[in-house]
Amino acid sequence: MSGVRAVRISIESACEKQVQEVGLDGTETYLQPLSMSQNLARLAQRIDFSQGSGSEEEEAAGAEGDAQDWAGAGSSADQDDEEGLVKFQPSLWPWDSVRNNLRSALTEMCVLYDVLSIVRDKKFMTLDPVSQDALPPKQNPQTLQLISKKKSLAGAAQILLKGAERLTKSVTENQENKLQRDFNSELLRLRQHWKLRKVGDKILGDLSYRSAGSLFPHHGTFEVIKNTDIDLDKKIPEDYCPLDVQIPSDLEGSAYIRVSIQKQAPDIGDLGTVNLFKRPLPKSKPGSPHWQTKLEAAQNVLLCKEIFAQLSREAVQIKSQIPHIVVKNQIISQPFPSLQLSISLCHSSNDKKSPKSATEKQSPEDHLYVLEHNLHLLIREFHKQTLSSIMMPHPASAPFGHKRMRLSGPQAFDKNEINSIQSSEGLLEKIIKQAKHIFLRSRTAATIDSLASRIEDPQIQAHWSNINDVYESSVKVLITSQGYEQICKSIQLQLNIGVEQIRVVHRDGRVITLSHEGQELQDFLLSQMSQHQVHAVQQLAKVMGWQVLSFSNHVGLGPVESIGNASAITVASPNGDYAISVRNGPESGSKIMVQFPRNQCKDLPKSDVLQDSKWNHLRGPFREVQWNKMEGRNFVYKMELLMSALSPCLL
Amino acid sequence: MGTTCHIMPVAEGKSVQQTVELLTRKLEMLGAEKQGTFCVDCETYHTAASTLGSQGQAGKLMYVMHNSEYPLSCFALFENGPCLVADTNFDVLMVKLKGFFQSAKASKIETRGTRYQYCDFLVKVGTVTMGPSARGISVEVEYGPCVVASDCWSLLLEFLQSFLGSHTPGAPTVFGNRHDAVYSPADTMVQYMELFNKIRKQQQVPVAGIR
Secondary structure, three states, X not given: OOOOOOOOOOOOOOOOOOEEEEOOOOOEEEOOOOOHHHXXXXXXXXXXXXXXXXXXXXXXXXXXXXXXXXXXXXXOOOHHHHHHHHHOOOOOXXXXXXXXXXXXXXXXXXXXXXXXXXXXXOOOOOOOOOOOOOOOXXXXXXXXXXXXXXXXXXXXXXXXXXXHHHHHHHHHHHHHHHHOOOHHHHHHHHHHHOEEEEEOOEXXXXXXXXXXXXXXXXXXXXXEEEOOOOOOOOOOOOOOOOEEEEOOHHHOOEEEEEEEEEOOOOOHHHOOOOOOOXXXXXXXXXOOOHHHHHXXXXXXXHHHHHHHHHHHHHHHHOOOOOOOEEEOOEEEEOOOOOOEEEXXXXXXXXXXXXXXXXXXXXXXXXXOHHHHHHHHHHHHHXXXXXXXXXXXXXXXXXXXXXXXXXXXXXXXXXXXXXXHHOOOOOHHHHHHHHHHHHHHHHHHHHHXXXXXXXOOOOEEEEEEOOOOOOOOEEEEEEEEOOOOXXXXXXXXXXXXXXXXXXXXXXXXXXXXXXXXXXXXXXXXXXXXXXXHXXXXXXXXXXXXXXXXXXXXXXXXXXOOOOOOOOEEEEEEOOOOOOEEEEEEEOOOEEEEEEEXXXXXXXXXXXXXXXXXXXXXXXXXXXXXXXXXXXXXXXXXXXXXXXXXXXXXXXX | OOEEEEEOOOOOOXXXXXXXXXXXXXXXXXXXXXXXXXXXXXXXXXXXXHHOOOOOOOOOEEEEEEEOXXXXXXXXXXXXXXXXXXXXXXXXXXXXXXXXXXXXXXXXXXXXXXXXXXOOEXXXXXXXXXXXXXXXXXXXXXXXXXXXXXXXXXXHHHHHHHHHHHHOOOOOHHHHHOOOOEOOHHHHHHHHHHHHHHHHHOOOOOOOOOO
């Protein structure tokens, strides 16, 4: 602050001497302050040489007792002199430790210096950096991640490649081994398909259906043998198999059941001819070994034998109206009077002798594959029945048999009830019923088709139902005229083809049962077709406005028809002038007559009966129409033209 | 299954054989058709002495019967007790139970004869034999459609009158207890048992007498 005189301040240190003691009389005895050397000694003792400051290492030069160490030592002017005194006066007691410490520091510095000088040459010693921590975060993190991911992926890929290598090695080994299969692996494969058991030193297998419920007494055992006839010097053939199966001699070759229906009965002398029709073996799966095909063929032969044994047993036991004939390998029965069903077991062995084709009278096309398949199904169903829970008794002590049969004792069933439980039909009866149905069905179809192709007017259509039973099929037959299907649809028949009869349900509700005779169905359809024509005229009359005067499905006049009855209709024109009379019969065809009014007929005899001329407007005589000369492609068309010609135009 | 009624007609002064022939001729004239044969047999067992209590009560009699009308069944009944309907294995069981049930001597009694079907009626005329000798006749009439006894008793009676004449019996005791219950084969066997017992009591072929 200007203008204010400076004040003189004097500073003096409060260098008061420390009081040593205070006398009794108040006099103070002061401690003598330390002399210079004493002070220095005191301070030197307070130095800790174990703590080094940062500046210690930088001084690589000799250890001339750094004055900086004593930076905190007081401000004495005689410091440098004292330093020199310290170094060369080791007997100074308080400086001994200092001296030792300094000496050890020197040693260490010398060592460090030596090490560094050697390392600088890089001949005997090198410096290896210690692993650094992560780079300072200033660097790019994405590169880091990319590099780390690459490394980890490389590691994973390495493992996968190693594994893949191992797998390919094993696969190639397997490929090599497949060509040289050994017995045990082949046996393992065999076990996967067939039941094997070891008896003594032989391996036996079972190819019968006994475990599936069959009761056939054949043992069905095959033996597995080692194939040792291999010459190791020669090249191993492609289909070499170290394992071979030996099947029983009566199951060799291939067999099938041949079911055929013939119309004409053969001569008695032809019975019993062995049908050695060699059917080509069913193609086995390409990868299956030869023992599989062999065993399957043998099992098929066994099943065919069982089917045939069951059929022949039933053929002999069951009483039927026409007895079945069992000769050698053939069963012949007559389902219908003129029909013959023959079931034969065709077993052709694999011998080299040629089949006796000379005795082959029946053509291969006769064979009904459906029935053969059904026979297989039926026998398998029979097998399943023996194993089903209905048969297996609960409790285990109860007798075998159908569950309800076991109750028939305690519940006192009488004979009717017992019969209703037991299924009395055997295999043969079932297959005969199926054959009958097949025959009826095919003949019905043939009849309808022949009629459809033979007769163009009216047309016959058949709609067969897709869903059939083994014993029942159905077909809907429509009789229509071409071009007039919407108008004339009164004849629709539903045919239910059963085992022995055909039941016809008419649209008007009538139910007619036809027998197995083929002629009956044909006659019936022909009569329906003739009725259709007359029905068509009736419907047409409705449409054209003509009046139906009379209509009869079964007329009692005229020539007698051998098939069905003739039907007739009379229709009158809208204004009543004309009338058309139609008579149609299945055999006699159609006859059409037109009635004209009296005044249009020239050759009428005059008589006195009619007084008034108005009576001349009534309809009078009939004149026949030459129907075959009429225009029109079918009956209804011609009728429509006739009707329209007879209806006067109002214009 | 229907309601049946058994009777034991005995003609006066005629042998068993002749009575049977008479009856069958009457039935055939009526228009019934023959449908084979039938057989009902009965064996008697009594409880073994070892199983009797100390009171010494009389052993109960058990009857084991078979009926060809129910070929797979076996009936076992006590006098006034329950009737068991069993499988034919029951016979084998009786062999095993020899210790408890002993067969009475000369106890096998059976009736054999022909079966006639007349619309809903099934008539069985049989000769009751015990051993080699014929002891009587049994006639069984079954009316198929009805299973309740009380409803059709009058109809049965009328039918019996038509071909038996004066020999028609009264209502069987089986009907008496449970009029409206459903008739079962066990009731038939009870009637047979009573019939056989009656015949057994008569020692020789009776000259006269109606049940």
